[in-house]
Amino acid sequence: MLAHPVLRRPYLAPPPIDMPEQFQVQVAKEHFVFSAAHFITFGDNICERLHGHNYAVSAELRGPLGDHQYVVDFILVRDTLAALTQELDHHVLLPTRHPTIQVESDGREVTATFEERRWVFPAGDCVLLDVENTTAELLARGLGQRLLEELQRRGAGAIESCVIAVDECNGQQGVWRWTKD
Numbered sequence: 001m002l003a004h005p006v007l008r009r010p011y012l013a014p015p016p017i018d019m020p021e022q023f024q025v026q027v028a029k030e031h032f033v034f035s036a037a038h039f040i041t042f043g044d045n046i047c048e049r050l051h052g053h054n055y056a057v058s059a060e061l062r063g064p065l066g067d068h069q070y071v072v073d074f075i076l077v078r079d080t081l082a083a084l085t086q087e088l089d090h091h092v093l094l095p096t097r098h099p100t101i102q103v104e105s106d107g108r109e110v111t112a113t114f115e116e117r118r119w120v121f122p123a124g125d126c127v128l129l130d131v132e133n134t135t136a137e138l139l140a141r142g143l144g145q146r147l148l149e150e151l152q153r154r155g156a157g158a159i160e161s162c163v164i165a166v167d168e169c170n171g172q173q174g175v176w177r178w179t180k181d
């Protein structure tokens, strides 16, 4: 086998076993953008006005190389994340576990109330999220958990850690980081 002229080792050979290594895949595509409306609370009694963001999502997954010498198939990650972001695209995101924003649906309309304020939306325009506040951090966690569930369901390799970033406005990101045990 040809030796690399600098390393004096076969070109692209695995590193010596005493050299620790890790593999990860990173997937961040232009179409991992979803446009959605939301409002969050700050402190005890400040509630934002309804507004929107073009949220951008990216993922990093770490794990051992599987039979095919990859951590996880890019295409599977890409298509799963694209589907998950599409579920949120062009919707109003509302929290169902918020301590002071009440969200109720009668199947036709969703009503959100905060103190004296009330927002009423067609039910089909809303995604009700099982979160305390629709922050970028909790959106990242929700997307990450669903991504991992789906990858497991589809028989992807053993993922050891996952990082999901949700960017609200070009440079302000909430990040969820998960590591297996």
Ligand SMILES: Nc1nc2c(c(=O)[nH]1)N=C([C@H](O)[C@H](O)COP(=O)(O)OP(=O)(O)OP(=O)(O)O)CN2
Residues within 6 Å of the ligand: 040, 048, 051, 052, 053, 134, 135, 136, 137, 168, 169, 172, 174
């Ligand atoms: N750690 C977090 N902080 C904030 C979050 C969040 O999700 N995690 N979210 C918000 C609000 O959603 C707010 O809309 C974002 O703040 P702001 O910069 O005011 O947003 P704009 O879209 O108006 O961005 P501009 O750069 O001002 O155009 C706040 N904090």
